[in-house]
Amino acid sequence: MKPGLNTGVTPKNGADLLVEALVKEGVDTVFGYPGGAVLPIYDAIYRAGNAFTHILGRHEQGTIHAAEGYARVSRKPGVVFATSGPGATNLVTGIADAMMDSLPLVVFTGQVATGVIGTDAFQEADVMGITTPITKHNYQVQTITDLPRIVKEAFHIATTGRPGPVVVDIPKDISAEISSDVEFDTSFDLPGYQPTLKPNPLQIKKLADSLTKSKKPILLAGAGVLHGKASNRLLEFVEKFQLPVTTTLLGLGSFPGSHQNHLGMAGMHGTFTSNMALYECDLLINIGARFDDRLTGNLQHFAPNATVAHIDIDPAEIGKNITTHIPIVSDANEALKQLLSLASETPDHEQWWELLGRYQDEYPLWYNNPKESMIGQWVLETVHEVTKGEAIVTTDVGQHQMWAAQYYTLEKPDRWVTSGGLGTMGFGFPSAIGAQLAKPDDLVVAIVGDGGFQMTFQELSILQERNLPVKVIIVNNQALGMVRQWQEKFYEERYSESLFAIQPDFVKLADSYSIRGVKIETQADFEAQLPELMAYDGPVVIDCRVLQQENVYPMIAPGKGLHEMIGVKP
Amino acid sequence: MKRIITATVQNRSGVLNRVTGLLQRRQFNIESISVGQTETPGISKMTLVVEVEDNQKLEQLTKQLNKQIDVLKVSDITDKAIVARELALIKVVSSSQLRNEIQGIIEPFRASIIDVSKDSLSIQVTGKPEKIEALIELLRPYGIKELARTGLTAFLRGQQPQVTEFTPYSLLK
Numbered sequence: 245m246k247p248g249l250n251t252g253v254t255p256k257n258g259a260d261l262l263v264e265a266l267v268k269e270g271v272d273t274v275f276g277y278p279g280g281a282v283l284p285i286y287d288a289i290y291r292a293g294n295a296f297t298h299i300l301g302r303h304e305q306g307t308i309h310a311a312e313g314y315a316r317v318s319r320k321p322g323v324v325f326a327t328s329g330p331g332a333t334n335l336v337t338g339i340a341d342a343m344m345d346s347l348p349l350v351v352f353t354g355q356v357a358t359g360v361i362g363t364d365a366f367q368e369a370d371v372m373g374i375t376t377p378i379t380k381h382n383y384q385v386q387t388i389t390d391l392p393r394i395v396k397e398a399f400h401i402a403t404t405g406r407p408g409p410v411v412v413d414i415p416k417d418i419s420a421e422i423s424s425d426v427e428f429d430t431s432f433d434l435p436g437y438q439p440t441l442k443p444n445p446l447q448i449k450k451l452a453d454s455l456t457k458s459k460k461p462i463l464l465a466g467a468g469v470l471h472g473k474a475s476n477r478l479l480e481f482v483e484k485f486q487l488p489v490t491t492t493l494l495g496l497g498s499f500p501g502s503h504q505n506h507l508g509m510a511g512m513h514g515t516f517t518s519n520m521a522l523y524e525c526d527l528l529i530n531i532g533a534r535f536d537d538r539l540t541g542n543l544q545h546f547a548p549n550a551t552v553a554h555i556d557i558d559p560a561e562i563g564k565n566i567t568t569h570i571p572i573v574s575d576a577n578e579a580l581k582q583l584l585s586l587a588s589e590t591p592d593h594e595q596w597w598e599l600l601g602r603y604q605d606e607y608p609l610w611y612n613n614p615k616e617s618m619i620g621q622w623v624l625e626t627v628h629e630v631t632k633g634e635a636i637v638t639t640d641v642g643q644h645q646m647w648a649a650q651y652y653t654l655e656k657p658d659r660w661v662t663s664g665g666l667g668t669m670g671f672g673f674p675s676a677i678g679a680q681l682a683k684p685d686d687l688v689v690a691i692v693g694d695g696g697f698q699m700t701f702q703e704l705s706i707l708q709e710r711n712l713p714v715k716v717i718i719v720n721n722q723a724l725g726m727v728r729q730w731q732e733k734f735y736e737e738r739y740s741e742s743l744f745a746i747q748p749d750f751v752k753l754a755d756s757y758s759i760r761g762v763k764i765e766t767q768a769d770f771e772a773q774l775p776e777l778m779a780y781d782g783p784v785v786i787d788c789r790v791l792q793q794e795n796v797y798p799m800i801a802p803g804k805g806l807h808e809m810i811g812v813k814p
Numbered sequence: 815m816k817r818i819i820t821a822t823v824q825n826r827s828g829v830l831n832r833v834t835g836l837l838q839r840r841q842f843n844i845e846s847i848s849v850g851q852t853e854t855p856g857i858s859k860m861t862l863v864v865e866v867e868d869n870q871k872l873e874q875l876t877k878q879l880n881k882q883i884d885v886l887k888v889s890d891i892t893d894k895a896i897v898a899r900e901l902a903l904i905k906v907v908s909s910s911q912l913r914n915e916i917q918g919i920i921e922p923f924r925a926s927i928i929d930v931s932k933d934s935l936s937i938q939v940t941g942k943p944e945k946i947e948a949l950i951e952l953l954r955p956y957g958i959k960e961l962a963r964t965g966l967t968a969f970l971r972g973q974q975p976q977v978t979e980f981t982p983y984s985l986l987k
Contacts (some may be wrong), residue, residue: 436882
C-alpha cells in the first residue's frame with residue numbers, strides 16, 4: 245500500500261480526497277490544530293497514517309507563524325489546518341502577515357455544515373468575508389466534486405507569481421460526505437490569473453541604456469529577489485557593473501552582507517550610507533521591493549533626482565508609492581538575465597564610490613559598549629561571531645529585530661525570517677520552529693524580545709515534542725523596547741504601559757517544558773557560555789538581561805526624509 | 815475626476831464583495847456599480863463609476879482590480895466612444911388632475927408611466943445619467959415618494975473613431 249494514499253478506506257469521503265490531494269502536491273509537513281468542524285479531516289489524517297507529518301501547535305497563531313517560517317526557508321508552501329470560528333479567526337494575524345510579506349501558505353479551515361451556514365451556528369464565522377482582504381485568494385468548497393480542483397488551484401495560486409496565502413474553507417458535511425465516484429479531477433483553468441514572468445524587452449533596453457549613462461546608480465534588493473531565487477544572478481549583475489547595493493529589511497540575505505558593494509540595509513534604521521545613496525542617486529534600480537514607507541521615509545525626499553526603475557512581478561506594486569520611469573513587470577531572475585545579456589559597457593562610477601566610501605568610513609553603524617552590562621547590539625554582534633553568520637535567524641518585532649538586521653550580517657539567501665510588512669509581535673519564536681522543521685540540520689536561532697516571546701511561548705511544547713534544537717535568545721530589557729524608544733523620543737518620556745513590572749522566570753518556564761534554560765546577565769558570562777549553548781544538542785532558552793534604556797540608531801524620525809537621519813554619530 | 819470602469823469577471827459567489835471590499839479598503843469612492851450576466855455563460859460584467867483624484871490613483875485602481883483572480887479584464891472606457899445607460903424608477907405624488915401635466919413633462923424624455931394609483935404615478939426612464947437627473951429635477955416639485963436608480967451600465971460602441979480624428983469625449987466630463 246502506497247503510504248499516504250489511504251487505499252484501505254473505500255469509499256472515500258471529502259476529507260480523504262483532501263489528504264490525497266495534499267499528498268499529490270508533495271506536502272510532507274502540515275501545521276494545525278483540531279476542532280469540531282475539522283474533525284472529519286483529522287480523522288482522515290489519522291487513517292492516512294504517515295501521509296505527512298502533522299505538527300500540533302498550542303495556539304493557532306503560533307501554528308500559522310510556524311508554517312510561515314517553514315515556507316520562508318524551505319521555499320515550499322506552508323500548509324495549515326484549523327477548525328471553524330475561533331480556530332479560523334486565530335489564524336487571521338498569520339494570514340495577514342503572510343499576505344504582507346508574500347509568503348506562500350495554503351490554509352484549510354473547517355466550516356460548519358452547509359445546511360447551517362449563515363445561521364450563526366456554533367463556532368461559525370464568516371471566514372470568506374474575514375479573509376478576503378488579507379488573502380491572495382480564498383475559496384469555500386461548495387461540493388465534494390470541486391475539492392481536488394480547488395486544492396490544486398490553491399497551491400498554484402499560493403506559490404506562483406507573487407506568492408501569498410490562499411484560504412480554503414471546507415464545510416463539515418462536505419469533508420464528511422462519502423462519495424464513491426468522485427473523479428479525481430485536478431485540471432483547472434484560471435483565465436484571470438496569468439502572472440507575467442518575462443520582462444518587456446523595450447523596458448529592459450531602457451534600463452540598460454540608463455545604466456550606461458548613470459553616474460550615481462544604486463540597486464535596491466527586496467524580498468522579490470529571494471522569491472525569484474535570483475541571488476546568484478544579482479551577484480553576477482552587481483559585480484559586472486560594480487553597482488552599490490542596499491537591501492530592504494526583508495531583502496536581507498539576497499546579496500552577501502559583507503560584500504564590498506553592499507552598503508547595508510536601507511530605511512528607518514538602515515545605514516547612513518544606504519539612505520544617502522538612495523537620496524543622492526541618479527538611477528535607482530529596485531528589484532522586488534515595494535517601496536514600503538519604513539524604507540522610503542518622507543516620499544518627498546526619496547530619490548528626488550533619480551530615474552526610478554522598478555522590477556516587480558506584481559504590476560500593482562509599480563507606481564503605487566513612487567513614480568516609476570522604467571516599469572518592468574517580471575520575475576527578478578528573468579529580468580536580471582535579460583539585463584545581463586543586454587548591457588555590456590561598464591560605466592565608471594569612481595566619484596560616486598569615493599563619496600559612498602567616505603560615508604561608510606565616517607558614519608558606520610555604532611553603539612557605545614558598556615562593558616559592565618549587556619546591550620542588544622553587542623548581543624547580536626556576539627551571536628554573529630559565534631555562529632559565524634551561518635545560522636538561520638528568525639526574529640520578533642521591535643528593537644532586537646532591528647539590531648539583528650544591523651548586526652547579524654547574512655551572506656546567504658533564505659536564512660532570515662522576520663515579520664516585515666505587518667510587524668507581528670509573537671512571530672519570531674514559532675517561525676523558528678517552522679524553519680527548524682524545514683532545515684533540520686541547520687542551526688536555527690530565534691531572536692525574540694521579552695514582549696513578543698510572551699505572546700507565543702506556549703509553542704515551546706513543540707520543541708520538546710519534536711526534539712527541535714532551536715536556540716531562543718531573549719533580548720530581555722523588561723520593556724516593549726521600541727515602544728519605549730518612541731515614547732522617549734516623541735512622547736517626552738511618558739512611558740505609558742511599556743515597561744514590564746513583572747516578568748516570568750524564563751529559566752523555570754523553559755524547565756517546565758523540560759527545555760534547558762539559562763539566564764545571563766554579564767558580557768563575560770555570555771561570551772563564555774554562548775559557544776557551548778549554540779553547539780548544544782537540543783533546544784535552549786537564553787534569557788539575556790540587557791539595558792532597558794538602549795535605543796536603535798541611526799533612525800529616520802516619522803515624517804522625515806532619508807537624508808535627515810538622527811543618531812548617526814555617537 | 816469621474817471615471818467609468820468596466821470589469822469582466824467570473825460569475826462566482828463573493829466576487830462583488832471582493833471588488834467592493836478592495837475598493838473600500840484602498841479608499842476609492844464608488845459612485846455607482848452595476849453587475850449583470852454577459853453573452854458568455856459564467857461571465858458577468860461590472861460597470862463602476864468612481865471618483866479618483868489623479869491618474870496615479872486610477873492606475874492603481876485598475877491594477878488592483880486586475881490582480882483579483884476572478885477578474886478577467888478591466889477597462890477604463892471613459893474617454894472612448896461608448897454607449898452608457900441608466901434606468902430609474904420614480905414614484906411621484908400625483909392626483910388624477912395632475913396626471914396629464916406630468917405626462918407632458920416626461921414625454922420629451924421618452925419616459926413612460928408604468929404604474930398608476932389613486933395618489934401616485936410610477937415612471938420609468940432610461941438614458942444617460944444627466945438626462946435622468948434632469949427629469950428628476952423636473953418632477954421634484956410634485957413630490958417624489960420613492961426613487962430607485964440602477965447605476966450606470968456601459969460598453970464600447972461597435973466602432974471606435976480613428977484615433978487621429980478622435981476628440982476626447984466623455985459624457986461624465
